[in-house]
Amino acid sequence: MGSKPSNNTVINSYLGIWFHEVPKLTTVWSANGDSPISNxxxxxxMISDDGKLVILAGDNIIWSTQANVTANRTVAVLLADGNLVLRSSSNSSDIFWQSFDYPTDTLLPGAKFGRNKVTGLNRRFVSRRNLNDQAPGVYSIYLGLDESMRLSWKSSTEYWSSGEWNGKYFNSIPEMSDTSFCNYMFVNNGQEVYFSYTLVNESTIFQVVLDVSGQWKVRIWDRQDWVTFSYSPRNQCDVYAVCGAFTVCSSSSKANPLCYCMKGFSIGSPEDWELEDRTGGCIRNTPLDCNGSGNSTTGMTDKFYPMPFIRLPGNGIGGCSIWHNELINVAADDGGEILYLRLSAKELQSWKDHRHGTIIGVTVGVSTAALAFILLIVIWRSGKRSSHPMDDDHGGVGIIAFRYVDMKRATKHFSEKLGVGGFGSVFKGCLSDSVAIAVKRLDGARQGEKQFRSEVSSIGIIQHVNLVKLIGFCCEGDRRLLVYEYMPNRSLDSHLFQSHGTVLGWSIRYQIALGVARGLAYLHHSCRDCIIHCDIKPENILLDASFIPKVADFGMAKFIGRDFSRVVTTMRGTIGYLAPEWISGTDITSKVDVYSYGMVLLEIISGRRNSGKESFTDDDHARYFPVQVMDKLLNGGIESLVDANLHGDVNLDHVERICKVACWCIQDNEFDRPTMVEVVKFLEGLSEPAMPPMPRLLHAIAGGSPLMILSS
Known part of the structure; x- marks a missing residue:
């Protein structure tokens, strides 16, 4: 806690609380945000004579706790959980005021989010004005009596709801079902209704914050910076008026900024935009010919500028819709309307109207007596909608629809092949803003469209640090392209099995194992529908510049609605990583991914393929590597299992832990295998795996041909 200066030219100070162990100053509470103190x-x-905590500037009280103090003496104490309390000096449980009851933008562990039904105290959160200014912003979130969290703009326009509490999590935030970091609690009784959470590991630095941008974010500190793994709403452009007036929000484009001014307008305050405060929006460059005649001083009349693919503000239904004054909450939308914006002729001297058809326009009228501008946006809504096949499936996801000619240019006519995946080849490319991409071209029409839709559906709607991100797609004629973020360190197999690959140190291998587990846990348990990958193998684990793993290639994924526990499908996957239920042709569940993951864990340990000649030792050629692992766990000598390229530089406790987890994952019976959430807890050291039994299938392999079920 301390006095926090802002970064303005004129230095303002605030009484604030921030994370002590985070080098990047992160304020979690401020007292006098709307009454800063100048330098x-x-x-x-100080404590005033009547026992209140106050901030004085000269003879003026800038801020006060306004507490009803009944003790003779009080003290102010900052507790370890970040709660600033004013209490009796003789009785620590006699609290007259606490910052947890008057939060700003951050919900800390142990604090209550909600209201006291008896006293009327409402603990809601309000965004800050910008990155430096601690004054209240325009966004707020509160907990309703219907047991849902609601985000609003200027406390009037609601734009997001968490859905009701279902006993474990809020319905619209399924990622809360992953309890790796937090334990959640919801209370609704005659006295109060509130939501709260505690940390599984109290040393974790965790923040739930209503950001300047109007998003409710969940973040964790990762040594150098904050990592955000939950956004509500997920699409930034779904935040109401996030870009201010006369702007367009475009979260679907990597080449453009999130917010840009409409044609003929410029940023009102560039300084505020730099601090992520865009509420001032944009202002008109050139005044309109307000008389509405052709007798302007320039001899030119105002014209209309077409803005295609626009999501319009408001709820006009067909016909003619009119908006007065500022035009806000406009966003780019591949399935949107065409809007014609009235601009000064000076702005449009080089513009030629090459479009025909129904006019969708914006015009400006004026009251001659008052000389006041009124902006009228007249929209004729056509019954036509875009025929793009992915609009309904991916509205608001933020995936870019690329043209095929642009992808040819970006990949230099598909000249640099990175590899061959399911149903297609992958090529390296580069967007116009120098962003490297990986473009997957789906070859052959036999199952191309089915895989295309499966990949776009499964990747486009989810985001996680350990899942590869889908940037966009192309769908023209029979051409199908998927555009991903580029992974400079390629796939895991190139480092484990190829002589020219980088030898991965043990700590990196362990983090790869943990990252992949987290990614799969998210797919299985934190998405609205359970997503089964169906083909987990080193080739589908990509590594970014920091060797952070990203699970890729969801082309074989299947959705399982949460009302169904199983799915029947044809046999898929890659030999060597297939669970027994694949081979027998019986029903499958997400436990097939657990089995494949266990096989990958064994290869991470050994640096060799489980199947093939390299999986056998010279002294015991008949022993399949997973059998060796089970034997060493039972009889000792696990150090002999580790990749020789590591030269013994490993953590043997971690090796034993991974071996146990892997052997539990490859159990014959799917019910004996752990879930991926449990695997994450094992690898994080939050729970200890017991000694696994020898799977019957491994017994059979040990007694017969080691490749009897691994070759087709």
Missing amino acids: LVSPEL
């Missing part, structure tokens, strides 16, 4: 005055924090 011309020396502020003083």
Whole structure:
């Protein structure tokens, strides 16, 4: 806790609380956000004569707790959980005021989010004005009596709801079902209704914050910076008026900024935009010919500028819709309307109207007596909608629809092949803003469209640090392209099995194992529908510049609605990683991914393929590597299992832990295998795996041909 200066030219100070162990100053609470103290005055924090905590600047009280103090003496104490309390000096449980009851933008562990039904105290959160200014912003979130969290703009326009509490999580935030980091609690009784959470590991630095951008974010500190793994709403452009007036929000484009001014307008305050405060929006460059005649001083009349693919503000239904004054909450939308914006002729001297058809326009009228501008946006909604096949499936996801000619240019006519995946080849490319991409071209029409839709559906709607991100797609005629973020360190197999690959140190291998587990846990348990990958193998684990793993290639994924526990499908996957239920042709569940993951864990340990000649030792050629692992766990000598290229530089406790987890994952019976959430807890050291039994299938392999079920 301390006095936090802002970064303005005129230095303002606030009484604030921030994370002590985070080098990047991150404020979680401020007292006088709307009454900053200038550097011309020396502020003083003190206990007043009536026992209240106050901030004085000269003779003026800038801020006060306004507490009803009944004790003779009080003290102010900052507790370890970040709660600033004003209490009796003789009785620590006699609390008259606490910052947890008057939060700003951050919900800390142990704090209550909700209201006291008896006193009327409402603990809601309000965004800050910008990155420096601690004054209240325009976005707020509160907990309703219907047991849902609601985000609003200027406390009037609601734009997101969490859905009701279902006993474990809020319905619209399924990622809360992953309890790796937090334990959640919801209370609704005659006295109060509130939501709260505690940390599984108290040393974790965790923040739930209503960001300047209007998104409710869940973040964790990862040594150098904050990592956000939950956004509500997920699409930034779904935040109401996030870009201000006369702007267009475009979260679907990597080449453009999130917010840009409409044609003929410029940023009102560039300084505020730099601090992520865009509420001032944009202002018109050139005044309109307000008389509406052709007798302007330039001899030119105003014209209309077409803005295609626009999501319009408001709820006009067909016909003619009119908006007055500022035009806000406009966003780019591949399935949107065409809007014609009235601009000064000066702005459009080089523009030629090459479009024909129904006019969708914006015009400006004026009251001659008052000389006041009124902006009228007249929209004729056509019954036509885009025939793009992916609009309904991916509205608001933020995936870019690329043209095929642009992809040819980006990949230099598909000249640099990175590899061959399911149903297609992958090529390296580069967008116009120098962003490297990987373009997957789906070859052959036999199953191309089915895989295309499966990949776009499964990747486009989810985001996780350990899942490869789908940037966009192309669908023209029979051409099908998927555009991903580029992974400079290629796939895991190139480092484990190829002589020219980088030898991965043990700590990196362990983090890869943990990252892949987290990614799969998210797919299985934190998405609205359970997503089964169906083909987990080193080739489908990509590594970014920091060797952070990203699970890729969801072309074989199957959705399982949460009302169904199983799915019947044809046999898929890659030999060597297939669970027994694949081979027998019986029903499958997400446990097939657990089995494949266990096989990958064994290869991470050994640096060799489980199947093939390299999986056998010279002294015991008949022993399949997973059998060796089970034997060493039971009889000792696990150090002999580790990749020789590591030269013994490993953590043997971690090796034993991974071996146990792997052997549990490859159990014959799917019910004996752990879930991926349980695997994450094992690898994080939050729970200890027991000694696994020898799977019957491994017994059979040990007694017969080691490749009897691995070759087709």
